[in-house]
Amino acid sequence: MLVIGGFVLYSKWRPKGFEEVVGQEPIVTTLRNALSTDQVAHAYLFSGPRGTGKTTTARILAKAINCEYLNNGDPCNQCSNCNSINEDVAFDLIEMDAASNRGIDDVRDLRERIAFSPSVMKHKVYLLDEVHMLTTGAFNALLKTLEEPPPYAIFVLATTELHQVPATIVSRCQRFDFRRVPNDAIVQRLAFIAKEEGCTISEESLGVIARQSRGGMRDAITMFEQVVALFGLTPTVEEVNNMLGIIEDDRTNELANALVSDDLVRALELSREVSDDGLDLTKFTKATINILRERLLVTARSKDVDLIGLSKLSRIIANLAATDFRRDPSDAIPLEVACATALIIEPENSSANSVQKLDTS
Ligand SMILES: [Zn+2]
Incomplete structure (x- = not known):
């Protein structure tokens, strides 16, 4: 039986030999x-x-x-x-x-x-x-x-x-x-610990935990322990997502696409839809930011770096990251303003396009 209490699993499974050090x-x-x-x-x-x-x-x-x-x-x-x-x-x-x-x-x-x-x-x-x-x-x-x-x-x-x-x-x-531990190595280690502890958890769930831990094995094990403490030895991926505050909603991808392609109208529509559905916009925005961060990294890594693309992505991310939903996490206004600011502020880019779209809508 699993004993729960913060760092129990971390201490128990802390590597004792070099061969157990992951990544x-x-x-x-x-x-x-x-x-x-x-x-x-x-x-x-x-x-x-x-x-x-x-x-x-x-x-x-x-x-x-x-x-x-x-x-x-x-x-x-x-x-x-x-x-x-x-x-x-x-x-x-x-x-x-x-x-x-x-x-x-x-x-x-x-x-x-x-x-x-x-x-x-x-x-x-x-x-x-x-x-x-x-x-x-x-x-x-x-x-x-x-x-x-x-x-x-x-x-x-x-x-x-x-x-x-x-x-x-x-x-x-x-x-x-020391480098961040790769996600698949974290998943592998968590799967081993889960098995030893008699816990049945899908690889998908472990992948969610690994991504949230950002390459930190200690955080990953602590999160795994919290999941088991809350949901028992057979947690579902929905429960894991729920606990880690992750939103599984395709509209995060849609919003990211709309912003990257300067489609302000679609971005505003999506913000309103999500808000009408009662989703937590703090989490929704964070999930969208994570998608854009991945794209930023891919763009930055590419051989012929697209500087305009990079600056646009960072502007969108900066605006989304500055949203403040503390007053009401289901209020769409901060997200709408962030989308608009990200796409309209700088006139030398595609603002004319966005304004035009606004006019015709
Ligand atoms: Zn010895």
Whole structure:
């Protein structure tokens, strides 16, 4: 039976070995090689979006480097060192969240603790999460430590905001960029967890969750857990959509098409229809924006970038994103105004066309 409570599934299924880390194969391979050839660096910088496996990988690295039975770079998860890290009781793995310990005193404290050699394990591992949050003074103190690290110390700095980490720190570390986990990899992992937990859920539903998680495995597992908490072990795709606030309505596509083809009349008609049907326009607009965002990405990626198309798409998205339905989520006016503003404001584009269409309607 599934136990529900926020992060239960996430903790339960958090990868314990490198082979379970999803979507970060190049990083995992490099770390395994370093471990099996005894060439582990003194400082690593893990950057990337939230929930992509940075601290999880750091913990596996901490185990592997201290494991008594390291096998091809993988920790055994059975020796006392592996166990103490798995059970969160290891003295020699020091985790610090820089978001709440950002001052120079905290880093001084860290430096003092670094001065003591490991109590049980061979290596002391310092995991500094959200390292970009440190103050300048704290960064300087950290830099001194990174310049002359004690031989037993391994530093793993993790950040979602690489550009906010000083170059002097970055250059002292071996850097790994964690990428967003591809949707199919998330679906696969969720399907595995669902099966193990006795949950019957369609691949389509898992796809919906994966897309909503935007490449963050942790968010995906948390969403899956919420779905099961609400709807039990056999949730339908409608229930999943409902919980995640997703609107499955073809008119989102129609509205996107109308806007892209400068058909203001159709856009206004659709806004009114959807509002008359009592749909939540916040969700409807968001779904339309997501369709347009996909097109923006496709356009931006194409070989001969269509700049006019790009600027038009971004103008439409910006206008839709600025809509405010807080007063009444079924009121069509903000959406109508956004459509009109997106298509009429700039005279050099196809505004004449739109105005003409308005005149004749
Ligand atoms: Zn071990």
